[in-house]
Amino acid sequence: MTNLHHTSSPKNGESKKPCIAFSGDGDAVVCRFGGKWSLNDDFRDELQQDWKSYLKRNSSFNEMSFELEESVQWDSTLVVFLSKMIGTLDASGKKIVLNDLPEGLRSLLNMSGLSPTLSKNQYANRKLYFPDLKFLFFASRFVSFWGEWVLAFSRLVCGKSKMRWYDFAEAARSSGASALPIVTLISFLTGLTMAFVGSVQLEKFNAKIYVADLVSLAMVREMGALMVAIIMAGRTGAAFAAEIGNMKLNEEIDSLRTFGISPIDFLVLPRTLALFLMTPLLTLYADVVGMLGGLAVGTQVMDFSVLHYFEQTQSALSSMWEIFSGLLKSLLFGLIIGLVGCYKGLNAGSNSASLGKAVTSAVVLSITLIVVCDAMFEIIFSYLDLR
Amino acid sequence: MSEELEKVSKVLELKEVGLSYGDHKVLEKVSFAVREGDCVVVIGGSGCGKSTVLKAMTGLLEPNGGKVMVRGRDYWASDSVERSLITKEFGVLFQGGALWSSMSLMENVSLPLKTHTALGDEEIAQIASYKLSLVGLRGFENFYPSELSGGMKKRAGLARAMALDPKVLFLDEPSAGLDPLTSRRLDDLINELKESLGITFVVITHELASIFEIADYAVFLDAETKTLIDQGTPLQLLHSSAHDQVRAFLSRGNETP
Numbered sequence: 001m002t003n004l005h006h007t008s009s010p011k012n013g014e015s016k017k018p019c020i021a022f023s024g025d026g027d028a029v030v031c032r033f034g035g036k037w038s039l040n041d042d043f044r045d046e047l048q049q050d051w052k053s054y055l056k057r058n059s060s061f062n063e064m065s066f067e068l069e070e071s072v073q074w075d076s077t078l079v080v081f082l083s084k085m086i087g088t089l090d091a092s093g094k095k096i097v098l099n100d101l102p103e104g105l106r107s108l109l110n111m112s113g114l115s116p117t118l119s120k121n122q123y124a125n126r127k128l129y130f131p132d133l134k135f136l137f138f139a140s141r142f143v144s145f146w147g148e149w150v151l152a153f154s155r156l157v158c159g160k161s162k163m164r165w166y167d168f169a170e171a172a173r174s175s176g177a178s179a180l181p182i183v184t185l186i187s188f189l190t191g192l193t194m195a196f197v198g199s200v201q202l203e204k205f206n207a208k209i210y211v212a213d214l215v216s217l218a219m220v221r222e223m224g225a226l227m228v229a230i231i232m233a234g235r236t237g238a239a240f241a242a243e244i245g246n247m248k249l250n251e252e253i254d255s256l257r258t259f260g261i262s263p264i265d266f267l268v269l270p271r272t273l274a275l276f277l278m279t280p281l282l283t284l285y286a287d288v289v290g291m292l293g294g295l296a297v298g299t300q301v302m303d304f305s306v307l308h309y310f311e312q313t314q315s316a317l318s319s320m321w322e323i324f325s326g327l328l329k330s331l332l333f334g335l336i337i338g339l340v341g342c343y344k345g346l347n348a349g350s351n352s353a354s355l356g357k358a359v360t361s362a363v364v365l366s367i368t369l370i371v372v373c374d375a376m377f378e379i380i381f382s383y384l385d386l387r
Numbered sequence: 388m389s390e391e392l393e394k395v396s397k398v399l400e401l402k403e404v405g406l407s408y409g410d411h412k413v414l415e416k417v418s419f420a421v422r423e424g425d426c427v428v429v430i431g432g433s434g435c436g437k438s439t440v441l442k443a444m445t446g447l448l449e450p451n452g453g454k455v456m457v458r459g460r461d462y463w464a465s466d467s468v469e470r471s472l473i474t475k476e477f478g479v480l481f482q483g484g485a486l487w488s489s490m491s492l493m494e495n496v497s498l499p500l501k502t503h504t505a506l507g508d509e510e511i512a513q514i515a516s517y518k519l520s521l522v523g524l525r526g527f528e529n530f531y532p533s534e535l536s537g538g539m540k541k542r543a544g545l546a547r548a549m550a551l552d553p554k555v556l557f558l559d560e561p562s563a564g565l566d567p568l569t570s571r572r573l574d575d576l577i578n579e580l581k582e583s584l585g586i587t588f589v590v591i592t593h594e595l596a597s598i599f600e601i602a603d604y605a606v607f608l609d610a611e612t613k614t615l616i617d618q619g620t621p622l623q624l625l626h627s628s629a630h631d632q633v634r635a636f637l638s639r640g641n642e643t644p
Contacts, residue, residue, distance in 0.1 A: 162502055167489075251485035254447050255547075258479040259499045260471040 017043050018078070022054055029061045031085075034069035037078040044081055051085060064089055065097035068105070079108050145343050149272065152264040162265045171274035175236040179282060182231055187286035190223050191215050191293025199302055208302055212312035215294030217322065224287040225326045226374060229333035232279055233366040237341035240271050241362035244345025245355045253346065263346065272338030279334030280327045287326065321386065329377050333370050340366040396423045398458060398555055398587050399444060405452030406439050413439045416453070417615045419606045421555075426581055426588040426601050428621070430636065431608035437591045438482065440608065441557055444589060445479050446470060475503060478553030482560050484544035486532040492519060492543050493528040499550045518546040522576070538565045542573075549580075555587045556580070562594050574600045595639060607633045 018035040066082065068074070086109070089096050098106055155161040198214040244267055247253055253263050291313060298309040317323065341362045348358035381387050399421040406414045413436040421427045429437045442448035443455060446462060455462040457473050465473065486495050496515035500506060506514070516528055522542040532540055541561060548556055558577075562570035574597045580586045581601075592598060598605065598621050606618040609632065617624060617633045625637040 247488065250483055250488070251481040252487050254442075255479065255481055255485040255487070255544075257447055258445055258474060258477060259502060259551075260474055261498070261502055 017041075018047060020047055020050065022058075024061070026060055028063040028065065029058070031064055031066050032069055033066070033074070033078060033082075034072050037072070037074040037081070039075055039077055044077060047081065048084075055088070059092075061094070063095040063097060065100060067100035068102065074105070079105065083109055141347075142343060145346075146339060148264050149268060149339060152262065152269050153273075155265065156269060161269065162261055163269045164266070165270075167266075168270035168274055171271045172278055174239070175232065175271075175275050176278035176281065179231065179235060179278075180285070182235070183228060183282050183286050184289050186227055186231060187219070187224065187290040188293040188296075190227055191219060191290030192297055193293075194218055194223070194290075195294040195297035196301075199297065209304065209308070209312055211298055211302065212294060212304075212309050213316035216291050216313045216316045219290035219294075220287045220317065220323045220326045222326070222374070224283045224290055225330040225333060226370070228279060228282045228286050228330060229337065229370045230367060232275065232282070232334065233337050233363055233370065236275060237337040237366050238359050238363050240338065240341030241345040241348070241359045242355065244268075244342055245348035245358045246345075248346060248348055249350060249352070249355060268339075268342040268346070271342055272335060275334040275338035276331065277334070279337070280330045283327060283330035284323075287323065325377075325381060325386065329374060332373060336369050336373065337366045340369065397421065397456070398423050399589070400456040401440075401444070401453065402456060403453035404440075404443055404450045404455060406436065406443055406448060406450050408439075412613060414608065415614050417608070418453075419615060419618050421587060421589055422604075423587055424581065424585050425603040426577065426590060427604045427606065428590045428592055428598050428602040429606055429608065430592070430598065432610050432636070435608040435610035436613070437608060438559055441479075441559055441589070441591060445477055445557055446474050475551065476554040478548035478551065478556045480541070480544045480548045480556070480558045480561055482563070483537075484532070484540035486540055486543055486547065488532050491529050491531055492524065492535075492546075495532070495543065496547045496550050499547065503551055515546075515550070518549050519543070521549065522546045523572075538569055541565065542569075545573075545576075552584075553586065555589065558588065558590045558592075560591055560593065562592060562597055570594065570597065573597075577601050595637065598637070607636070 016036045018033070018037045021032045021034065022029055023032070024030045082105075086096055098109070101109075152161065156163055194215050195211050198211045199208060202208050202210050202214070244253075244263075247267070253267075256263050256266055294313075295306065295309050298304045299306055304312075344358040344362035344365070348355050378387075397420045401417050401419055404414070404417045405412070406417075417440060419427075429440055431437055439448065443450050446455075449463055454464075460469070460473070462470065462473060486492070487498070490498065493512065493515055496518050497511045500511045500514060504511075516525070519525060519528060522545050524539065524543055524546065527535070527539070527543075532543070535543065541564070545558070545561065548558075561577075562573055565573065577588060577590070578601060581588060588601070590597075590601065602621050604618065605621045605624055606615055607624065607628075607630075608614070609616045609630075616630050617628050619628070621637065624633050626634075628634050628637075
């Protein structure tokens with residue numbers, strides 16, 4: 001009877017390291033665990049190597065039994081290590097004897113169910129998907145959502161809608177009146193910045209008074225609508241997505257459906273309509289405040305009189321179309337922000353991580369769509385000779 | 388004639404229904420019937436698709452196979468007008484109550500009444516506070532859902548589910564998270580409503596005590612085979628189910644007598 005003896009740590013008992021010892025003849029091997037098995041160290045990698053090299057050198061045995069030394073201290077690491085060993089042995093068809101292990105460890109092994117067959121198919125269900133096709137899928141769903149919205153809107157026009165006007169008023173207040181301070185600040189500073197930038201350039205041509213034209217035209221055509229839309233996307237669009245997404249999480253949307261109440265009528269319509277009406281109003285307000293920003297620079301820095309600046313602005317805006325074109329854009333921007341926010345909320349997943357994702361993508365998508373639409377508007381206007 | 392009677396007394400019937408979320412299959416070939424005036428409980432381990440079955444029965448999730456028959460009519464083959472007539476008979480209590488968070492309890496219960504009836508405001512208010520008092524929430528009419536405890540939300544959800552005097556009530560884990568006494572009172576309420584108003588119940592529950600208290604019939608869903616493996620009265624299932632896991636479930640893992 002040859003006695004195989006292999007230890008992986010210097011001396012059992014002495015050190016606090018975990019260790020394994022193999023003993024026994026060629027057919028039946030005994031594996032003893034000793035030392036301290038603890039989550040707080042990382043000696044298991046070494047042991048893993050030892051175990052693998054042991055298996056390589058001794059593959060002739062048919063049976064392995066496990067036991068613990070008296071002095072051993074162990075926690076989950078031993079359970080996991082042991083179940084890995086069992087897995088390997090099981091896969092190579094060896095007989096495993098656990099009878100000498102303490103009752104508690106055996107039942108832990110049993111309960112953990114860590115066997116190699118369990119995790120094999122973990123990735124089998126995961127599919128490759130094509131991001132571009134996913135985009136098409138999203139686009140078609142968004143278009144059908146838009147269609148549902150139009151139907152709901154026509155129900156409202158016919159007086160058959162279940163929309164609560166209170167919800168509309170509340171959404172109008174929170175997206176309109178409450179946004180006034182931030183819109184004031186941002187558009188005043190936008191007008192002010194443009195006046196500064198413009199004054200430096202125009203001074204070279206001795207045409208400083210055209211700062212008034214620059215600021216007023218830029219505000220009413222572009223910056224007013226764009227700045228308000230970006231504020232609305234970050235402020236209100238995100239809020240819509242979060243609100244509705246949270247309602248979905250709490251099954252509130254499902255419970256509306258069970259009462260035959262359409263979430264589009266009840267939740268989406270009041271919010272989008274409120275934004276549809278509030279965005280142009282805020283844009284008009286932002287146009288005026290932006291011009292005041294320009295006026296501040298014109299009078300305080302460039303020493304124009306208020307009246308002079310005002311008259312110059314008036315002549316720049318001789319056509320009402322300049323103002324209407326900006327308001328026209330902002331109508332569409334408001335609708336886009338409302339629809340995207342509500343769509344993302346309604347399609348949020350059913351956990352809180354996906355709620356965050358929905359809010360983020362609502363903001364990103366609406367800002368992207370706004371900039372794209374703005375560019376399209378400008379192209380169309382210039383081809384139609386409206387500029 | 389008896390066949391005819393059978394048909395009428397079946398309020399709801401699932402025929403070989405298969406359900407999935409996208410590519411993820413949840414259940415296959417589930418068939419069972421709910422008879423008028425019965426209380427049917429749906430049981431099974433966590434994640435076996437009980438709530439999904441409830442969604443299929445209440446018209447929230449379209450099955451990808453099989454039929455959902457409501458009083459002999461195929462629900463998913465009907466048009467939207469017919470469907471809303473069918474679901475008007477239903478009341479659903481969701482797991483967390485699912486109260487509309489922007490509305491007070493009063494508004495929560497009255498909204499379905501406002502939507503589906505021609506009653507005046509005063510009468511609606513009376514009915515709503517009556518429903519709230521049925522579940523022991525008298526005096527909480529003007530509270531918002533965020534001001535209530537979990538158990539109260541659930542009871543308010545039940546009041547809302549009963550708003551339109553439904554013929555069928557679906558309850559998703561009504562007693563989970565309730566203390567033993569409240570949970571017992573809920574069981575009594577279910578039995579009372581069943582006796583006095585003849586309401587049919589479909590209840591998802593894990594509570595063994597309430598299963599034996601309220602159920603006339605039980606169906607057992609199995610997560611592993613993804614299908615319905617046994618159905619019968621709770622006592623039948625407990626004593627003579629052919630499946631070990633059904634007997635183990637109903638006896639809490641103890642050996643069946």
